[in-house]
Amino acid sequence: MNKIKVGIIGATGYAGAELVKLLLGHPIAEITAVSSVSYEGKKLSEVYPNFKKLADITLENADTVIDKCDVVFASLPHGLSEPLAQKCLEKNKLLIDLGADFRMYDGEAYAEWYKREYSHPELHKHATYALPELYRDKVKGAKIIGNPGCYPTSIALACAPAIRNGLVETEGIIIDSKSGVTGAGRGLTQGTHYPDTNEAFAAYKAGEHRHTPEIEQTLSDLAGKTVKVTFVPHLLPVNRGIESSVYLTLKDGVTKEQVIKCYEKTYENERFVRMEPIGSYANIKNVRCSNYCDISLHFDMRNNKLIVCSVIDNMVKGAAGQAIQNMNIWYGLPEETGIDMAPQQF
């Protein structure tokens, strides 16, 4: 089989670099071109010295990447992917977008939260929101793949069985998430300067994070009606990993056993979702550098609450790994091709 020619636009951001890392080990794909606005003309390994001798490829521009490749991964700030998608469509290249431009079904919620109208509204009918465990079937036919956000991935997988099966109320859902600092990106800010971040912890964007509409879109889809959530992210002093603690209210009469069985059944054949044994807690260290999502279930029966803890690696299942998983699905490859590494506990 000829290798799939893949390219990465925005290869020097963290998600881009993780794509490089993973694709270097992919047996069927071959990194053919990479681009970066800030570092065009430099070697990738000059920006990321861990890639010395492995990815000494020179950074080019976005157009070149589209021309040279069959699959284009884009990891860019929102608003920049729509024009790229237009070009990919014209040249019949698959675009897997790790940004926010192709995650929402409708432009309204996007406009409300991102303060920007779609520039190419007609494009979106060729796009699909692709969280594989929930929307696997829609991936194959798509021409543009909207790769999910990191928080929404951890949260949708935590909630899906309970909501789809009507085990919990759809009101009053509280989501308390914590993300490692790579989630904030490579750009320098005072808040991610080492001494400001190390030994620190705080919430941010409480009730106003842009991943909220994406979370609500999926949960509404699962519930078959509009669901709103209270979502509060926190910055965790670790490099990688997201933990989401989701607080759900059990419907009257629903038992622990029902819930446990429902989750186990939902995920028993999923390659990348693992249920913790009851009594254990999902820990970011157990999924580090892997494409797994670990989920644990806890019950506060005094208050009829189901607490679901889910963990992912924000750079892998929350970004680059899931993007490759989507590429694999699109090409009909086994879903785990190139992303089947065991978690790196330490």
Add this chain to the structure above:
Amino acid sequence: MNKIKVGIIGATGYAGAELVKLLLGHPIAEITAVSSVSYEGKKLSEVYPNFKKLADITLENADTVIDKCDVVFASLPHGLSEPLAQKCLEKNKLLIDLGADFRMYDGEAYAEWYKREYSHPELHKHATYALPELYRDKVKGAKIIGNPGCYPTSIALACAPAIRNGLVETEGIIIDSKSGVTGAGRGLTQGTHYPDTNEAFAAYKAGEHRHTPEIEQTLSDLAGKTVKVTFVPHLLPVNRGIESSVYLTLKDGVTKEQVIKCYEKTYENERFVRMEPIGSYANIKNVRCSNYCDISLHFDMRNNKLIVCSVIDNMVKGAAGQAIQNMNIWYGLPEETGIDMAPQQF
């Protein structure tokens, strides 16, 4: 003025060592005796080399501490403080207990959560639960002071204004807390072995942590009726600090402005509680090594939620600092005596 002779039983635990650290700088108190079951006969500075030349005092036993001192701080596993309290009462020494034995008003909740009946039920009428900002008046007359738990301190201060003033519903309260590793104590466990904890994050004891009844006791007190909460703690890979994100439902018609004004008014004269400006987030780094509690208010008006983030240093305001604050109150000293250090941001 003669110095107050203070002693510490359990001086080699983390809270005990923090008491030593703080009392070394207290202008009116003097560390007169310290004890440790595990290290009796050794110098404290052999166990904690940071105290070289500062606390080369020899560790004795509990009885000696009681005999030599006016005030006895005890920092022991639950169940061990009741007999000590009996002795202190007989010898007319003030006991400030940092353990769990004197925090509950009634023995029932204690027995339910700690799986142990009071051994000296009659003692408890001499005891008071002493979270100064809420129960300052009760401290002076007490003979036994039950110093609050770390999580309950951060949570009670986060909730008090809203609940006491009836701004929020008392049902469905969700509390998602995160604690630094000193909160788990000095004892060796696999879960606090460096490589297992570093770059890791998970919940623990979801819905079943023993601080739950203490939290509920205070919130019920403030509400004037029984309040139950869903409380989920998490282990944070930092040495010190607790952050609690508390999710409260605003009563119909309550406005942001009302809430903000209520909190500001409640705490305007409190030396150790600071409100963050709106838009800022309480961060554990801003209270490190200090007796402060910082609180920030956030609103998710789409869901009528008030989110209160509060932070303390679990070793200071959550243990040793608050214990000294209580001693100061008992003696009629300015509350901040010896504990007025600015937070150590880094």
Add this chain to the structure above:
Amino acid sequence: MNKIKVGIIGATGYAGAELVKLLLGHPIAEITAVSSVSYEGKKLSEVYPNFKKLADITLENADTVIDKCDVVFASLPHGLSEPLAQKCLEKNKLLIDLGADFRMYDGEAYAEWYKREYSHPELHKHATYALPELYRDKVKGAKIIGNPGCYPTSIALACAPAIRNGLVETEGIIIDSKSGVTGAGRGLTQGTHYPDTNEAFAAYKAGEHRHTPEIEQTLSDLAGKTVKVTFVPHLLPVNRGIESSVYLTLKDGVTKEQVIKCYEKTYENERFVRMEPIGSYANIKNVRCSNYCDISLHFDMRNNKLIVCSVIDNMVKGAAGQAIQNMNIWYGLPEETGIDMAPQQF
């Protein structure tokens, strides 16, 4: 090709678990049996939950591992591998020993530093010390492979070109090394309790670490005469990685250019050694979770000093990865088989 049946004795130690991690991704090897004295009868994934669904294999005992496998990796405290080696030899199984028992050429140095005589001296003639970049040729014929220690690996690769080519004096060599905490193993100690290790840093075993004779053996070999070194390790508050800063005195007349050229030439065809460009510094983050050794050269010409900084991942090139590299060599496989993953920068 039939897969190589590999087994791991001591699979629940850190090096053992890293072997499992890596061998799960090895295309030609298959984990057939694992053992652990402490956890016999449990599943490996109960001890290391990151292996859920990946290595649910049950821990057995050492004898079973030897019986079931073609290659036995042993990761045990010193003194325990000699009897195992005897059994492997009898049953014609290849032993790759990650412990200290088969690293020294002669029993004298071993006895001096490890305070223990060889129990099976005759075995050692079947063994080879196998640092592939220096002793590749000896690996194939061996029946027992003594896998190098972590510090010695980083140090030998840092010194080899300069010493073998006579560019530096062999006296007065100073080696200041720093290791991540996994290097101290999984056993619980106060010194590796999270709050004691985090935000801490100190030397340990200065001038008396047991890796010293192994370092001196290799450097003497390279120099063709006895070399002694001053070796001081430090504990670094990170999970993984070793950095060694080696201070060498340039011989009269030796130039920077000579040194640089010598290192580049020595390592130009080595798959797992990378020279940093001049002006860059070898950083543990650039080799994390990989089998690479990065080396940077620095010159203090005011004092005729060559400073070589080398970094490895102590768990991979310093233990499990190098052991697999040795297995690959023994079997005539490409050296990088199963260990060609790119470093995980974050």
Add this chain to the structure above:
Amino acid sequence: MNKIKVGIIGATGYAGAELVKLLLGHPIAEITAVSSVSYEGKKLSEVYPNFKKLADITLENADTVIDKCDVVFASLPHGLSEPLAQKCLEKNKLLIDLGADFRMYDGEAYAEWYKREYSHPELHKHATYALPELYRDKVKGAKIIGNPGCYPTSIALACAPAIRNGLVETEGIIIDSKSGVTGAGRGLTQGTHYPDTNEAFAAYKAGEHRHTPEIEQTLSDLAGKTVKVTFVPHLLPVNRGIESSVYLTLKDGVTKEQVIKCYEKTYENERFVRMEPIGSYANIKNVRCSNYCDISLHFDMRNNKLIVCSVIDNMVKGAAGQAIQNMNIWYGLPEETGIDMAPQQF
């Protein structure tokens, strides 16, 4: 006694903020004015929220600070303190400079390493280099105090007894130092971005760090002849603390006992220097947030090496604390006034 009016120029840098922290607790000094070029007009507590309610003082400009205060602390990049010193001299204000402009005896070494000539050479005769334990006597009469650099403080105290007493050779001295990230300052750089620094470790500026001539000046002073050193600093992933491992060659016939006695005698009456018991290692955690320097002695008699490990808090003894120590000496106050806090082990 009227309080000393102190001001801080450059109060929003890390050393400046640490000065604020410490001076808030100084019984005889009073922060009267602070300045910052970047934040003039803002409150200090807006930049450092840990100072809320404690230092809500408004940031002014340097001239105002000089006018309002008796003592001016300046914490500025090199080259900016000379003009300030001129003004302080004219207005008869004591300047304690935490920058590099007044550390060197002669302008030549300064010009060579800092690539800049003195702009006010005549000023330097009013200045003294003030490492109190070595140059205490010169402090009182000075009008400008050059506060030592952080690395040189840890190194000079480590070497002083051995060099001054002729116990070691003055050639071939190797110094391997490691500093926490606050040492790199508050300015944003890729190298101090959290994910780049966390779990990372590398040397930097090997053999070319600007603290080298300051170190050599002091050691030459102590030796009575020119001493050159090889100095290699490393960046340590912790917030605070410096560890220096110094490698010295014992002169023929010098014994361990001589060395130990010499160090103990030298420092027995020093308030801020503590010798570790033999067998213990100086650890940055034992001096954190304090003005102490802990020193441990180790011997590699196989190679006639004395290894001295010394640790300080780079922000306290390495900057702000030592500056206050110098102010105390200048005013004839007990040296520990306001800086006698016990180290914060966690």
